Amino acid sequence: MSSIVILTGAGISAESGIATFRGPGGLWEGHRVEDVCTPEALASDPVLVHRFYDLRRAALAGVVPNAAHLALARLDREWAGELLIVTQNVDDLHERAGARRMLHMHGELRAALCAACGERRAWEEALPPATVCPACGAAALRPDIVFFGEMPYGMERIEAALARADLFVSIGTSGAVYPAAGFVQMARHHGAATLELNLEPSAGSAWFDETRAGAAGTLVPAWVGQMLD
Numbered sequence: 001m002s003s004i005v006i007l008t009g010a011g012i013s014a015e016s017g018i019a020t021f022r023g024p025g026g027l028w029e030g031h032r033v034e035d036v037c038t039p040e041a042l043a044s045d046p047v048l049v050h051r052f053y054d055l056r057r058a059a060l061a062g063v064v065p066n067a068a069h070l071a072l073a074r075l076d077r078e079w080a081g082e083l084l085i086v087t088q089n090v091d092d093l094h095e096r097a098g099a100r101r102m103l104h105m106h107g108e109l110r111a112a113l114c115a116a117c118g119e120r121r122a123w124e125e126a127l128p129p130a131t132v133c134p135a136c137g138a139a140a141l142r143p144d145i146v147f148f149g150e151m152p153y154g155m156e157r158i159e160a161a162l163a164r165a166d167l168f169v170s171i172g173t174s175g176a177v178y179p180a181a182g183f184v185q186m187a188r189h190h191g192a193a194t195l196e197l198n199l200e201p202s203a204g205s206a207w208f209d210e211t212r213a214g215a216a217g218t219l220v221p222a223w224v225g226q227m228l229d
Helices: 010-014 039-044 046-062 067-078 093-097 155-164 180-189 216-228
Strands: 003-008 082-087 102-104 107-114 120-122 141-145 167-171 193-198 210-213
Touching (some): 003 067, 003 155, 003 180, 010 067, 010 216, 046 107, 046 141, 155 180, 167 180, 180 193
Parallel strands (some): 003 082, 003 167, 082 102
Antiparallel strands (some): 107 120
16 A cells, blocks of 8 residues: 545544534634635625634634644655645644645635735735735735635645545545545545544445544544554
């Protein structure tokens, strides 16, 4: 087994204290999805949308990577074969743990996107509406977040990696949000073994060869240890 694709979701970062988007206490509690995570919301109330993601970006300063992030970073360092960690999360905890073979399919909180020229750049501070893009001069910077209705980043790269994968592992995902929820079927179609590590079986558990239920901070280090030791 030489090629691994890993998908991570909100469940892996929840153990670091980052609230998931859905459910009681979630980031969208008190906000409709349509109010904060669509192109239409950005156009109709940019102050609300920018403020929402400013708060999420600022909150990253108060969290640190957990054992699951650290274990995947170890895998990244020590796995001699091909590896791609695809995350649905917009936090930077994988990178802070040390992972480098990464792809953020839904964008990043600590980045800004120019709606005029498409330039993406690191961004640490608040991002008020009408912030000017240093690359093209347009007052068009927005949070580098893939809104509902927009195409996730890196789909061609992800699909190519899934076609080559010997093993696909899903960690901390609901199995309900597409296109990520369909990755397990893509991997199986190309002959990969499939493993789910989740707090409880997901909506797509039936597609996996094996599901291990429990906290990511326990399951992921144990699995990485099995792969490397």
